[in-house]
Amino acid sequence: MKNRLSSGSLQQKLTLLLLALTLLGPIGWDETLFSDQPSAVPVSSQSKKKVRKGKTWWSLRALERPALPATPKDFPSPQNFLDSFVFEKLNEKNLKPSSLATPEQLLRRVYFDLIGLPPSEEELDAFLKDPTFEAYQQVVDRLLASPQYGERWARHWLDLVRFGESHGFEYNQPRNNAWPYRNWVIKAFNEDMPYDDFTRYQLAGDLLAPNDPDGVVAAAFLVAGPHNTTRPSNDKMRKTMLQDEMEDLVGTVGQGFLGLTIHCGRCHDHKFDPISQKDYYSVVSALAGVRPGDRSIPDPGQKGREAQKDIYRRQIDTANKEIQEIESKVREELLSKKKKDKPSPKTLKVPTPFLHWDFTESLKDSLYGLEVQLRNGAKRDSKGLHLDGRAAYGVSGKLPEDLGEKTLMTWVKLAHLNHRGGSSITIQTLGGNLFDAIVFGERSPKRWMAGSNSFRRTQSFGGPEESNAGGLVHMAIVYKADGTIQAYRNGVPYGKPYKTGVQRFKKNEAEFLFGLRHASVGGGKMLAGTVLKxxxxxRALTQKEVAASSGKAVWFVSHPELLAALSLEQKNHIQGLKEKIKSWEASLKSIKDVQQAKVFSVRPTNPGETRVLLRGDVYSPADVVKPGGVQALVTLKSDFGLPANAQERDRRLALSQWVSSEKNPLFSRVIVNRIWLYHFGAGIVNTPSDFGANGTSPSHPKLLEALALELREQDYSLKALHRLILTSYTYRQSSLPSAKASAIDADNRLLWRMSPKRLEAEAIRDSLIYISNKMNFELGGQGYRDMRHYGHKGSNFYDPIEVDGKNGYRRTIYRFSPRGAKKTILETFDCPDPSAATPQRAVTTTPLQALALLNNGFMLKMAEDLAELLKRSSGESVERGVQKAYRLLYSRLPDHEEVELAKSFIQKNDWVAYTRVLINTNELLYVR
Amino acid sequence: MTDYREVKNSSENSISRRELIQWTSGGLTAAALASLLSRERPLKAAQAGSEHSHLKQRAKRVIHVCLCGGLSHLDSFDYKPKLAQFHGKPLKYSERPATFFNQVGLIRKNDWDFKRRGKSGLWVSDLFPHLSQVADDLNVIKSMVADSANHTPATFQQNTGFQLNGFPVMGSWISYGLGVATEELPAYIVLPDTRGFPAGGTINWSNGFLPSQHQGVAFATKGPAIQDLFPKKEIQPEVEEQSRTLLSKLNSKDAKRFGSEDALMARMKSYELAARMQIVVPEISNLDLEPERIRELYGMMGKETHDFGRSCLMARRLLEKGVRFVQIFSGGSFGSPRINWDGHEDMRRNHNREAKRIDQPVAALIRDLKERGMLDDTLVVFTSEFGRTPFSQTSSNKVGTGRDHNMYGFSVWLAGAGLPGGIAYGETDDVGWKAIDKPVTWPDFHATVLHLLGLDHEKLTFYHNGIERRLTNVHGHVLKKFIG
Structure with missing residues (x-):
């Protein structure tokens, strides 16, 4: 439990400060040097002015290496320098460290601390067999190397940056593409990304690593908070909303990385710290271009998918070729029997179409017999299909096979060259939502183009204007599988190809139109002229093939004729190949292309100049400020050397350097304190996001300095820091209370023991699933949703539902986390709403928690699963089951009395009732 | 650890000597209980030994009727005869009015007639015929101003003092400031509109950075009122009893093994409270226990008034049991067709429908509290995030049927808590567009509410993330003249 309000010295200090502020005259900077004892209350009631802390406030000064104190007499020997500093303070108060924790306790403690799960029975046995310091070090190394470590520690960071997966405010739309940031944080912890890089990536990853998807993903830090998507028509309201979000962002950056409440300078100079209003707007200027939105990044899995697809494609090609070879042999034989009108022997081989209409002869296609219906006065005679340009058109029967890659081709005579947007051939989905067409004169007069729905696949070919009115023109458009589209006029390329994409049309779900661009009839969509063929x-024809087709007549064998001529053996072989092709195509289809993954991240705009806003009022702009940092941090330059109207990228890059600079003493002080806090339950500075005058004083100032320096020297490796802390004597102490020590230091600020810690909401849920052997340890991915999302009256709501099974039983960090969702058991156990930063979670005890553990459906399910497991493994012996339960839940064996209690309870009731009780015990919920 | 000197020394707050003995006899230290029940008093000035003393407490509990969407003050509590005179004329202001949709039509007269009501002669329109009958108990502030004419920031400001997500709401602050008066129920309970949650969902009753026992607990409109009150699957009473006994034995053994820390003791106690909650909550939700006359009074037999009547009656029953703050929402989120007071399209249709739902129940609540002698130390608060414009929401040459949001002037009222009743405070201009006399901001309003509860808004603070936070931020003045 923490309640900062009760700290007497702080109360006094604040009251006096407030009093002084209100009663006394103007405020000036206090340039007095403070002693090394930051706990000194700097303001006395006599002081007449100068209440604001000076630039020499302890946390703003450069890091200073403290001398290592000698170990006091009768103290255990320190494991490392941490212990030396802790022992020194204990000794000052006549306190001594506690004895070491038992191996069972220590193991359970370090497991929950590092991975948020208890040790397994095997891991417990292994350690109890060899409970040496060396074995313990190996355990620490193993846990730090486990992917579960990142999943545990990323949660702390996500709390701090108020990572939420919805916008908040009125509409509260879900952010369906925000999850990659969460995975990136997990990965960064697991890979022990140096903390300064970790920081720079989040402030400017999109600029530092433009070719690395991780860069954009990490920069989502900047937009992790709430964002108001309502758009009032009122200018002042919009501007104010933007400034509100800026304050929130500057607050998160300033406090998160530096423990500085820079955002207090929005309306006036900071009341307690040496941060001016101008400082605030300098930082605003550095971040002023930050806007949220979805961005596309190359999908990392796409390469593998492409390779797999190529394999299928090659197999399909080979099989198709084989079919073609068989069929063309038969065709040629048939053709040579047909002696109607010999094709010129010199022409290249004319490719066989998939469908072919010769309107001078019939309305039926020669291959599948697909018939064209005439509409609105369209006529056919031996000269072709006649279209009046007003309403007449023809429409075919349904597409007989799926069509992706394709070539469209027509022989057409235009009645005149002035119509705009008619089509000589169109393939469209039934109803006309999607289509591809050979269109004349739509976008630019007298030019051919590849028409498509909403111009999705339409660009200018840049071909010449058509001049042949009334004469025969052969047009072909080739649509390649890779999205390339190329047109040919009379067999030669028409303009240049371009690449947009390919539209697939499904069997029975598409049809062909002649004369009409797409449904429905009217406007400029009609063609005036005659379509001959x-x-x-x-497939996509080659240039040679198009040229060959554009020649005189096309000779081929119809589909029924071909079928009749094939031998049974050939037919079977073809059938077999087709089936294989079908299955390959299905596999190919099942590989979903994700060329571009959408990621919710920063979408910078160029912000122009930033001005100080008097009283924070958007309609009272004053002096222009340049992008910069806080001047009071004198160890490094606050001026970024950029003009007021600098490029967005330069500003943010400079800010990321300033924040994470080696010379910035707050940068390492703040993070080592956070890590310390998560291990010990309290920070050396117990206001982890405020190292200013309003924060608490460090309990161990020298230790903080030593740790900060160590981090810097270890190249900002957080894992090295963990190792140092976890192997210290201080961390390995017992947590048993002591009346004598409590009388001197009830809050255990001096660490005469390890403070017991209540499990966090996530650790409770995760460990119960894990203990029942149901955990799905899949890493990363989109995560799971234990809520039903629905829209109601323009707003979005998220109601809890129970999920289980493979996807539901993932680690809680992968849970979808919108703002303002209805409460679940996690929130009951102090899991914060992601609307505001949570540097340290509250630990409360409420009757609602008791009700949740006793009655919640998930908890009852866990009790059942665990009971099932125990029953199965214990066979006839209840005692063996109880022992297993104790080892799994508490990492120890039960004593005689506990076994007897369990036996008689289970006999009267059952295993499920028993495990339900165990889930509710203090021993499960607390780590000693 | 929580400082409990306050608890021990305080003579005039809610803790009686009897209660203190009762707790400690359970083997629980006061600190453990304070952490559990939040009876701690955060009034730091007293702690620091300054000359400030506790304020006189005029109310011990609050009912907040929270209207979502924006009640038209011009059609309810702020009578503007000039509106009829200027009907169809443009608004005469030098600057262009700033509204949400930026459409400034011609002035529209009030759609409901105003009359002087009761002995006091307070103006109330025919929109609220039942509330008109208790006009002598209402204390109207006619000069409210807000900082946003956008629903959600304005609603957040109304409830938290800030326009952003995530700050603790007034109910949580009051729970934190006053602690609980009952162990059997949460201190702050929310009764949402049966038609749906307000936009933003539970963020509207968030404890923000205050400890989670101060969060608003929303009673379900269907099924058991509190989530997980009873097991998802049925458990036999004797199994339940034996389970509780075993749990208590195991926890006692644990205390012997690892030492009896306050937090652990508090956890053990929380199981007793949970058990009592299982008895009290169903009892309190069973409105059939109320006499028919009372249910009739609240409109529970009426088609339109049933739902809100139920909420109002439930609210009274909760207060009787010692709940500190009950918040009743009238209206859900903002899309259309409307289910709240956001009369952009058609004021008559919208406000008639919404008022009909709540008028009789709210009036009944005031009467009922009065009859029971509870109104003297209960504060009833009736607010909306902003008001509506005197001009219609149309193009500039038309009188339309709807009104847009107005943050420059609107009305709220308070009742009970020894307030004089039948009074109006502050004024808007001739047409009710802007507050011109004694403008009241939300921080002023919050400071006043806290004051009536005996809490000094400048001293009710909580340290969070580098800042001593207050409900009133760095603003707020108690409306001394208003509260008398």
Whole structure:
């Protein structure tokens, strides 16, 4: 439990400060040097002015290496320098460290601390067999190397940066693409990314590593907080909303990395710390271009998918070729029997279309017999299909096979060159939502183009204007699988190809139009002229093939004719190949292309100049400020050397350097204190996000300095810091209370023992799933949702639902976390709403928690699963089951009385009732 | 650790000597209990030994009727005869009015007639015929101003003093400031509109950075009022009893093994409270226990008034049991068709429908509290995040049927807590567009509410993330003249 309010000295200090502020005259900087004892109350009631802390406030000064104190007499020998500093303070108060924790306690403690789960039975046995310091070190190393470590420690960071997966405010839309940031944080912890890089990536990853998807993902830090998406028509309201979000962002950056409440300078100079209003707006200027939004990044899995797809494609190609070879042999034989009109022997081989209409002969396609219906006065005679340009068109039967890659081709005579947007051939989905077409004169007069829905696949070919009114023109458009589209006029390339994409049309779900661009009839979509013939190919023709087709007549064998001529053996072989192709195509289809993954991150704008806003009022702009840091941090330059209207990228890059600079003493002080806090339950500075005058004084100032220096020297490796802390004697102490020590230091600020810690909400849920052997340890990914999202009256709501099974039983960090969701058991156990930063979670005890552990559906399910496991493994012996339960839940064996209690309880009731009780015990919920 | 000197020394706050003995006899230290029940008093000035003393407490509990969407003050409590005169004319202001949709139509007269009501002669319109009958108990502030004309920031400001997500709401601050008066129920309970939650969901009753026992607990509109009150699957009473006994034995053994820390003791105690909650909550939700006359009074037999009548009656029953703060929402989120007071399209249709739902129940609540002698030390608060514009929301040459948001002037009222009743405070201009006499900000309003509860808004603070936070931020003045 922490309640800072009760600290007497702080009360006094604040009251006096407030009093002085209100009663006394103007405020000036206090330049007095403070002693090394930052706990000194700097303001006395006599002081007439100068209440604001000076630039020499302890936390603003450069890091200073403290001398290592000698070990007091009769103290255990220190494991490392941490202990030396802790022992020194204890000795000053006539306190001594406690004895070491038992191996069981220590193991359970370090497991929960590092990975948020208890040790397994095997791990427990192994350690109890060899409970040496060396074995313990190995355990620490193993846990730090485990992916579970990142999943545990990323949670602390996500709390701090108020990472939420919805916008908040009125609409509270879900951020469906925010989760990559969470995974990145997990990865960064697991890979022990140096903390200064970790910081720079989050402030400017998109600029520092533009080619690395992680860069953009990490920069999502900047937009992790709430964002108001309502758009009032009122200018002042909009501007104020933006400034509100800036304050929130500056607050998160300033406090998160530096423990500085810079954002208190929005309306006036900071009341307690040497931060001016101008400082605030300098930092605003550095961040002023930050806006949230979805960004596309290359999907990291796409390479592998492409390779797999190529394998399928090659197999399909080979099989298709084989079919073609068989069929073309038969065709040629058939053709040579047909002696109607010999094709010129010199022409290249004319490719066989997939569909072909010769309107001078029939409305039926020659291959599948697909018939064209005439509409609105369209006519057919031996000259072709006649279209009046007003309403007449033809429509075919449904597409007989799926069509992706394709070639469209028509032989057409235009009645005149002035119509705009008619089509000589169109393939469209039934109803006309999606289509590809050979269109004349739509975007630019007299030019051909590849028409498509909303111009999705339409760009200018840049071909010449058509001049042949009334004469025959052969047009072909080739749509390649890779999205390339190329047009040919009379067999030669028409302009230049371009690449947009390919539209697949499904069997029975598409049809062909002649004369009409797409449904429905009217406007500039009609073609005036005559279509003589039209072909469709289910592949992309080469230039040679198009040229060959553009020649005189096309000769081929119809599909039924071909079928009749094939031998049974050939037919079977073809059938077999087609089935294989079908299955390959299905596999190919099942590989979902994600060329571009969407990531919710920063979408910078160029912000222009920033001005100080008097009283924070957006309509009272004053002096222009340049992007910069806080002047009071004198160990490094606050001026970024950039002009007021500098590029967004330069500003943010400079800020990321300033924040994470080696010369910035707050940068390492703040993070070592956070890590310390999560291990010990209290920080050396117990206001982890405020190292200013309003914060608490460090309990061990020298230790803080030594740790900060150590971090810097270890290249900002957080794992090295963990190792140092976890192997210290101080960390390995017992947590048993002592009346004598409590009388001197009830809050254990001096660490005469280890403070017991209540498990966090996530650790409770995770360990119960883990103990029942149901945990799905999948790493990363989108995560799971234990809530139903629905829209109601323009707002979004998130109601809890129970999830289980493989996806539901993932670690809690992968839970979708919108703001303002309805309460679940996690929130009951102090899991914060992600609307505001939580540098340290509250630990409360409420009757609602008791009700949740006793009655919640998830908890009852856990009790059942655990009971099932125990029953199965214990066989006839209840005692063996009880022992297993104690080892799993508490990492120890039960004593005789506990076994007897359990036996008689289980006999009267059952295993489930028993495990339900165990889940509610203090021993489960507390780590000693 | 929580400092409990306050608890021990305090003579005039809610803790009686009897209660103190009762706790400690359970083997629980006062600190453990304070952490559990939040009876701690955060009034730091007293702690620091300054000359400030506790304020006189005029109310011990609060009912907050929270209207979502923006009640038209011009059609309810702020009578503007000039509106009829200027009907169809443009608003005469040098600057262009700033509203949400930026459409400034011609002035529209009030859609409901105003009359002087009761002995006091307080103006109330026909929109609220039942409330008109208790006009002598209402204390209207006609000069409210807000900082945003955008629903959610304005609603956040109304409830937390800040326009952003995540700050603790007034109910949480009051729970934190006063602690609980009952162990059997949460201190702060929310009764949402049966048609849906307000936009933003539970963030509207968030404890923010205050400890989680101060969060608003929303009673479900269907099924058991509190989540997880009873096991998801049925458990036999004798199994339950034996389970509790075993749990208590195991926890006692644990205390012997690892020492009896306050937090652990508090956890053990929390199971007793949970058990009592299982008895009290169903009892309190069973409105059939109320006499028919009372249910009739609250409109529980009426089609339109049933839902809100139920909430109001439930609220009274909760207060009787010692709940500190009950918040009743009238209206859900903001899309259309509307389910709240956001009359952009058609004021008559919208406000008639919404008022009909709540008028009789709220009036009944005041009467009922009065009959029971509870109104003297209960504060009833009736607010909306902002008001509506005197001009219609149309193009500049038309009189339309709807009104846009108005943050420059609007009305709220308070009742009970020894307030004089039948009074109006502050004024808006001739057409009710802007507050011109004694403008009241939300921090002023919050300071006044806290004051009536005996809490000094400048001393009710909580340290969070580098700042001693207050409900009133760095603003707020108690409306001394208003409260008398």
């Amino acid at each position: 039209a072909s469709v190919f289910n």
